[in-house]
Amino acid sequence: xxxxxxxxxxxxxxxxxxxxxxxxxxxxxxxxxxxxxxxxxxxxxxxxxxxxxxxxxxxxxxxxxxxxxxxxxxxxxxxxxxxxxxxxxxxxxxxxxxxxxxxxxxxxxxxxxxxxxxxxxxxxxxxxxxxxxxxx
Numbered sequence: 001x002x003x004x005x006x007x008x009x010x011x012x013x014x015x016x017x018x019x020x021x022x023x024x025x026x027x028x029x030x031x032x033x034x035x036x037x038x039x040x041x042x043x044x045x046x047x048x049x050x051x052x053x054x055x056x057x058x059x060x061x062x063x064x065x066x067x068x069x070x071x072x073x074x075x076x077x078x079x080x081x082x083x084x085x086x087x088x089x090x091x092x093x094x095x096x097x098x099x100x101x102x103x104x105x106x107x108x109x110x111x112x113x114x115x116x117x118x119x120x121x122x123x124x125x126x127x128x129x130x131x132x133x134x135x136x
Contacts, residue, residue, distance in 0.1 A: 001023070002020045002023055002024050002027075002029070002034070002038070002041070003019045003020075003040075003041040004009075005023060006020035006038050006041035006042055006045065007041045007044055007045050007048070008045075010041070010045040010046075010094070011045055011048075011093060011094025011097065011098075012094060013092045013095075015096070016126070017041070017117075017121055018043050018124060018128075020037075020038050020041065020082070021034065021124055021128050024037070024127050024133050025125075025129060029090035031125065031129060032126060035121065035122060035125055038125070039117075039118045039121050042118075042121060043111065043114055043115070045094075045097075046087075046093075046097045046110060046114035046117070047091075047107070047111065047114075049094050049096075049097030049098045049101065050097050050098070050101035050105075050107060051083075051101060052098050053066075053097065053099060053101025053102035053103070054102065055101075056059065056102055057101070057104075058104040058105075062102070063102060066095065066098060066099050066102060069092065069095050071092065071095035072099045072102070072103060074091075074096070074099070075087075075096070075100060075103045076103065079105070080100075080105060080109050080113045082096055082100075083096045083097065083100050083105070083110060083113040083114065084113040084116045087113065087114055087117035087120065088116050088117065088119055088120045089099050097110065097114070115118050
């Protein structure tokens with residue numbers, strides 16, 4: 001359940017992987033297990049975003065959408081760094097992964113850049129677990 005929640009919510013701005021961390025913390029899932037579940041589900045979500053972008057690379061409406069949101073221009077300007085930056089900041093991560101797929105970023109490079117998200121997951125999990133234990 002946590003894995004599916006992260007898979008669906010991670011690419012969405014404003015939600016991300018945090019609902020999965022809260023659910024796992026509320027369910028008393030051990031820290032290490034919750035981190036691994038969330039990290040792998042986020043990586044799979046990144047791969048799916050890349051796949052959507054790759055499939056939509058010839059769709060003018062989709063490409064216009066990515067250009068309008070700034071995702072494509074960011075990828076064109078910063079390359080793989082745009083994906084890594086979006087993975088650890090509040091920038092729209094799902095859009096970055098789709099732009100990577102439509103922009104021709106190699107899949108293995110996307111996966112490597114997406115592992116930077118694990119830092120944000122670890123920091124968020126530590127904050128949630130700490131806050132949760134203070135409230136108990």
